[in-house]
Structures are given as structure tokens and as C-alpha cells.
Amino acid sequence: MKIDPKNKADLSAQIAKAIRDAIISGDMIVDERLPSESELADQFDVSRPTVREALKRLAAQNLIRTQRGATGGAFVRRLSYDEAYAQQITTSTLLLSMNAVDFETACEARFALERACAPLSAQRRTPDHLATMRAEIHRQAQPGLSDERFCDSDVAFHRALVDGANNPVLSYQLAGAVEAMQPLMNMITFTQRNRDVIIGLHTRIADALEMQNSADADEALAELTAYTLTLGEEAMEARARR
């Protein structure tokens, strides 16, 4: 890790990469303390601010945490699921918004992934998951709910579905896909009639999962996919006309 060629370009990036590689390769384990900034500066033969910039890069990726004081310093950080979620959501959201991903593509991806969870969720969902789904369905039926709140509840419902598969890796992968869709979903205006259809399908999904009937769940999800796609198309047309 102590290597650093005489490339005069982007010193701080090179240092960050060297340290990052050491962490990823497992040379540095969780909670291990990095050398102090001054020591690193000596090792890499650069100034302290340069080292600091490198450390900030790593901190931005949640790879290290810093702590002040006598026994302080930079420590290799355990990446938690929550942080990984958050990072993935940020990345996915940006990717979708910056690359003009169309509604159809994003929607298709989202529901394809959710349908992958349904069989597992039908097997393993706990009463807790079912209760969450029922609660969100109830919330979605409340009159006067704003479109945004409706979407929030929709996300929470699907999140419960995914979590029901009891596979944290799957939950992590899907968090990005589902939440990143939100800005796109928020462009849709949900009429009462739209909501009734969606609530009906949600109820069918929850029922199917409760009965551990994965075929039914899959069918309802397929219908929900198709219906959401229709709504999206309508919303796009409405936007185009405006």
C-alpha cells in the first residue's frame, strides 16, 4: 500500500486508492487504526492537507471514520447495511435522473426484481411483515391522502414485501431499485379510481403471501406491473401535452 509512483497528477486520488485497495483486499481489518495524518504524509512523501483530502474521499465512501483526540485517528469502518442502502439509493436516484431513464425501463426493472422476491417472501414472511403490509394498505385507502404520501406508503408496502424474503442482501439490492423509482412515481397523479385498483392488487398480494401462495402473489404482481406501466404512459402523455 505504501507504493506511490512519481505521477505528479492527482496525488490525493492516488493515495485514496492505495488505502482503499488495502481495505478492500482485506489487508486492513475493521476498526484497525490507520497511521496518523502526519505519518501518512511522511510515508507518501506529501503534505498533510493532501493526505487529508485523500482521507476525506474515503470518509465520503463510508470506508473510514475519524475520531479526534489523543487516541483518535482514522479507523477502518464496518459498512453497515443501512449505510449501504443509503449509498445505493443515492447512486440509483442520480443515475436515473441524470440519464433520463424512461418510466417503462425503471418500472420493468423494479417489478422484475420484486417478483423475484415474492416466492421467498411467501415462504418466510412473518406476521410482522404481513401486519406492515396491511397497515400500509389501510393508509393508502385513507381519503385526502396526497399523491406523495400515497407513494411513500406504496414504497413501504413493497419494502415489507421484499423484507419478507428474509434475505438482507436481497433487501439491500432492492432498496435502491424501489426507492430510486420514487421521483418517477411522483410524477403520476393517482386518481381515486387508480388508487382503488392498486389497493385491490396490494390486498391480493398480501392475501397471497399470508396463504403462502406464491403463484397468486406473482400473478397479482404481474397485474400491478402492467397497471403501473399504463399509469406511467398516461402521465407521460399528459406531460407531453402540457
Add this chain to the structure above:
Amino acid sequence: MKIDPKNKADLSAQIAKAIRDAIISGDMIVDERLPSESELADQFDVSRPTVREALKRLAAQNLIRTQRGATGGAFVRRLSYDEAYAQQITTSTLLLSMNAVDFETACEARFALERACAPLSAQRRTPDHLATMRAEIHRQAQPGLSDERFCDSDVAFHRALVDGANNPVLSYQLAGAVEAMQPLMNMITFTQRNRDVIIGLHTRIADALEMQNSADADEALAELTAYTLTLGEEAMEARARR
């Protein structure tokens, strides 16, 4: 975005957050130039090194790029699919390695996601995708191939499967799941007999996709899942005995 309370803690983190929020919310569009470091320092009433640390954080997340020279500066960066892939793979790999995710969980997640792609891939795969799969199958059958190369080829095969769905969002989501599995897969020793079984299933999958028979593809993937899980268990037992 110009807000910055008198919290004396973590100035650079606050500044980074302010700018990041401006980008994510869409206040700053792609390729828009940020104020120069000196101007930002004035605006936030901090020194230039502090601003620089904040900018490095953003650069680490691929949110901005910097350019030197007269018309240089920091620009909002378009996040490309490739960069998003890379970021996701890094995050996923770290998450799996740091949180001791067991083989079973990761494997289940990976194949569940792949099975979600199979129906779409059966519909849309191009001759190119099929050719890639066939080529990788051929490579896997070569005698004397190291375990690591075999895994590489396996990843390439599945990558082609996923890309066949012709949905970049799906490809992006799955890249992390599949590639992050590699360190775990690399712990397995693939005997010739193991390889033969896997190659047989790969061939079945490729055949099914060529015939646009998604049911067959799904079945073969299910068998591959089960078989990979078995191999994983054996590898874990072998490790435990050692």
C-alpha cells in the same frame, strides 16, 4: 444551498452535504460549473482547504469532476452507468466481506435476481448475447482452466444473460449482486465433475433463451441455484474441517 449554521463541527462535511443536496434536488444540472474554490470559501465563510476537502468528498462519489486551467473548475458530473456499476460493486463487495454474509444468503439473492431477468432475456436476447454465452460455455469446458478463470467466465456468462433483458437499470442492479459474489465463489474448488454439471446447466439455459422458452430457462436456473448451494455447503464444510 448557501446555508451553513454555526455548527463548528465537520464544516467540510456540511459543505459537501449542501452541495450534494443541490445536485440531487436538481438545482444544479449536469455540466453546470460550481463557483470557484475561492468563491465557495467566501460564500461559506471558510478557508479554501476546507472547501477543497468538501469537493474531494463529492469527487469521491463521482458527483463532480474538476478541471484545471483558466476555464476550469468543478462541474456537476453526469453519472454514467459504468461508474454506477463500479460504485455498486465496490459497495456490495465491502458489505458482503465486512458483514460475514453467508454463502447461502448471497447465493440465494443472486439467483433470485437472475431468475427475475430470465423471462425478459428470453424475449429480447440478441444473437450477440447468445454468442457471448456460447463462447463462455466453450471457455468453461477448456481443460486446465484455473478455478478463478472459471469463475470469471461464469460471471461473464451470467452477465450476458442479464444484459439480454435489455434493461440497463436491471443490468446495473444485478452487476453488484453477481460480481460481489465472486470472492465467495472463489472459495469453491470446482472439480471436473462440478464443472461438467455447471456447463450442462449453462447450455440448457442458453438453449432455452435461444428458443425463447422462459419456463425451461427458469427451471435450469433453479437447478443451478440448488447445485451451487450444494457446492457452497461442501466448500464451507471443507473449510471448517481444515
Add this chain to the structure above:
DNA sequence: TGGGACTAAAATGTCAGACAATTAAACGCG
């Protein structure tokens, strides 16, 4: 001998000013 307050040290966080390197635009000259 024990405990509490004080001090010192180590580390990060921040600042100020300076210089180098790079790039593009402005300028001037043939």
C-alpha cells in the same frame, strides 16, 4: 494509599498565504 483536579500530549479540524501547473482566452505581431 486513594482519589480528584490539573496538565501535557497527541490527534484531527481549520486557517492563511504562497507557489506551481495547467489551460484557455486575449493580445500582438508579421
Add this chain to the structure above:
DNA sequence: CGCGTTTAATTGTCTGACATTTTAGTCCCA
């Protein structure tokens, strides 16, 4: 008009310093 030169703007880096935070140790006193 075109091409080379200068110049200005901007990032990249360095040096040195001070502020802040936290821990460890020391010293004094009961």
C-alpha cells in the same frame, strides 16, 4: 488573417501555524 506569446484564472500542493478535542498521566491533598 493567422499564429505564436502573454496573461489571467483556476486547481493542486506545500508550509506553518493555531484551535479543538480527547486521553493519559501526574501531582497534590486528604
